[in-house]
Amino acid sequence: MKRRILIAVFLFVNFFVLSQNKKYNIVFIAVDDLKPLLNCYGYNQMITPNFDRLAKNGVIFTNAHVQQAVCGPSRASVMTGTYPDHNKVWDLHTDFRVSAPQLVSMPEYLISQNYFTTVTGKKIFHDGSCSPGHDAKSWSQKYHLENPKDSNKGRPAFRVFYTDSINNLVNKYIKEAKASGLKEQEEIELYALKKVMISSENLDVSDASYEDGLYADIAVKNLKKLAKKNNPFFYAIGFSRPHLPFNAPKKYWDLYDRNKIELEKFQKLVPNTPSFIYHNFGELRAYNDIDNSYSNQNLIPEDKQRELIHGYMACISYVDAQLGKILDAIESNDLAKNTIIVLWGDHGYHLGDHTMWCKHSNFEQATRIPLMFSGPMIAKNKQVNQAVELLDIFPTLFDLCNLDIPNQVDGISLKNLLDNDENTIVEKDFALSQYPRHGNRMGYSIRTNTYRYTEWHKNGYNTSKTYDENNIEFIELYDFEKDALETINLINDEKYSEVVKLLKEKLVKHLNKLYKKNNLNIYENSPN
Numbered sequence: 232m233k234r235r236i237l238i239a240v241f242l243f244v245n246f247f248v249l250s251q252n253k254k255y256n257i258v259f260i261a262v263d264d265l266k267p268l269l270n271c272y273g274y275n276q277m278i279t280p281n282f283d284r285l286a287k288n289g290v291i292f293t294n295a296h297v298q299q300a301v302c303g304p305s306r307a308s309v310m311t312g313t314y315p316d317h318n319k320v321w322d323l324h325t326d327f328r329v330s331a332p333q334l335v336s337m338p339e340y341l342i343s344q345n346y347f348t349t350v351t352g353k354k355i356f357h358d359g360s361c362s363p364g365h366d367a368k369s370w371s372q373k374y375h376l377e378n379p380k381d382s383n384k385g386r387p388a389f390r391v392f393y394t395d396s397i398n399n400l401v402n403k404y405i406k407e408a409k410a411s412g413l414k415e416q417e418e419i420e421l422y423a424l425k426k427v428m429i430s431s432e433n434l435d436v437s438d439a440s441y442e443d444g445l446y447a448d449i450a451v452k453n454l455k456k457l458a459k460k461n462n463p464f465f466y467a468i469g470f471s472r473p474h475l476p477f478n479a480p481k482k483y484w485d486l487y488d489r490n491k492i493e494l495e496k497f498q499k500l501v502p503n504t505p506s507f508i509y510h511n512f513g514e515l516r517a518y519n520d521i522d523n524s525y526s527n528q529n530l531i532p533e534d535k536q537r538e539l540i541h542g543y544m545a546c547i548s549y550v551d552a553q554l555g556k557i558l559d560a561i562e563s564n565d566l567a568k569n570t571i572i573v574l575w576g577d578h579g580y581h582l583g584d585h586t587m588w589c590k591h592s593n594f595e596q597a598t599r600i601p602l603m604f605s606g607p608m609i610a611k612n613k614q615v616n617q618a619v620e621l622l623d624i625f626p627t628l629f630d631l632c633n634l635d636i637p638n639q640v641d642g643i644s645l646k647n648l649l650d651n652d653e654n655t656i657v658e659k660d661f662a663l664s665q666y667p668r669h670g671n672r673m674g675y676s677i678r679t680n681t682y683r684y685t686e687w688h689k690n691g692y693n694t695s696k697t698y699d700e701n702n703i704e705f706i707e708l709y710d711f712e713k714d715a716l717e718t719i720n721l722i723n724d725e726k727y728s729e730v731v732k733l734l735k736e737k738l739v740k741h742l743n744k745l746y747k748k749n750n751l752n753i754y755e756n757s758p759n
Contacts, residue, residue: 254632256570259467263354263474265576267601278486278548281555289605290613290649296662296678297621300578300590300597303360310336312625312640316694321667328362337625338369341465347371352446352469381440389424391478393434397427430518431477431542433484443470447553451560458564470550477542479549486548489541495583497716507668512588527586540582571606593676593685598664610651618662618678677738683709684734694745
């Protein structure tokens with residue numbers, strides 16, 4: 232009897248030790264411009280069986296937020312685990328390798344831990360704000376981007392358009408660009424692209440005729456190869472949709488009845504708020520089928536709104552089908568037992584609320600994202616409502632894989648929220664987002680489980696400088712229990728004076744903490 236007990240104890244201890252030392256594979260899935268418009272997040276009109284499948288097999292965070300609601304800064308943040316004020320990326324052009332060369336990326340560090348790292352797709356880092364080779368230091372093998380092709384239509388113009396009228400005009404505008412004196416190929420193609428691009432395309436083509444279907448097919452093949460490797464791997468897969476243009480095969484558009492699509496209920500500016508907290512959705516107005524006069528004061532016609540929302544929904548279902556292929560490949564190659572999957576969106580998306588489209592704000596629809604984890608030792612079909620940040624992915628994955636977390640990281644591990652023990656918690660009760668605005672302003676916004684509190688600072692303030700009350704130009708407060716659409720700014724409501732005081736203390740304390748970290752160099756000596 233004693234011998235059996237000793238054997239049992241020995242086996243348990245060995246299992247525990249092995250699990251503590253195990254380095255799991257990581258499949259890291261990014262979906263561009265994806266807000267939580269998914270069935271598993273309560274939007275029952277959405278047909279997203281594979282997002283739902285992943286959610287049932289893991290943990291979803293319902294109150295996850297990005298650090299800045301635009302591609303370049305958001306991706307620099309998640310890939311380095313740092314706030315924009317730390318990595319100095321606040322726009323679509325800055326490469327963190329230049330602005331903060333002391334930082335290492337997540338996959339770069341994993342290479343030093345005997346991981347094989349590789350990437351498929353083009354939206355892990357932001358193309359316009361990363362070093363050549365899609366940040367070549369991050370990958371164990373050379374980055375390669377495949378070009379989509381349809382068996383009947385050939386290759387799409389600029390990788391995205393099959394519409395005949397567009398393809399017929401491309402050569403004309405390329406010649407026009409050259410005649411105007413443009414020399415660089417990138418400039419020539421950009422000139423032509425701006426002349427022909429439309430906001431959506433609905434054609435009867437195969438999944439792989441557009442980028443994301445091709446990426447999924449490549450990922451399936453790569454997972455089969457990766458399953459044979461002896462060392463653990465980090466495989467990043469970046470999907471481009473539902474980013475504009477809303478192009479997806481016709482069968483995904485056919486899933487939805489445009490006449491039943493509901494428009495955003497609050498298409499107004501919040502009363503008594505300044506214009507600088509909004510934008511005129513220039514990203515969308517750059518498309519030729521969107522009148523450039525549309526703005527906060529001149530809304531897009533309802534028929535066009537429905538077309539755009541229809542396209543966004545179709546693109547989500549298109550990506551959902553590609554996700555299903557990847558999940559199937561993970562299972563068929565016997566990878567599920569030792570692979571962690573994380574799926575995230577790089578920011579949310581306005582679809583007409585507050586008069587806005589696209590991202591680029593500190594409102595809920597721009598900052599809130601889907602965030603899901605699945606894998607060994609991760610709870611099944613669990614929902615976490617606590618506020619968390621996108622940059623928490625970096626330390627969470629390292630914690631799950633039993634790796635030391637680099638000193639540079641600003642986020643915290645969410646591992647304690649990924650199990651079935653309700654008593655395991657993390658010391659975090661808000662998420663911080665920020666957004667720069669014209670006039671040298673910066674808005675800092677904290678989202679708790681109930682409120683959003685935002686301060687807009689002038690005079691070029693960020694957390695490389697000391698907090699100064701005199702810089703505050705405007706403040707916002709929204710109560711999500713009473714006003715989920717953020718329609719009333721409560722900052723001057725006396726009933727919320729104590730709430731304002733508490734949230735201000737939280738924000739100021741956090742900004743001062745970041746100031747000290749940024750200026751005392753306590754990030755130094757990150758592992759290389």
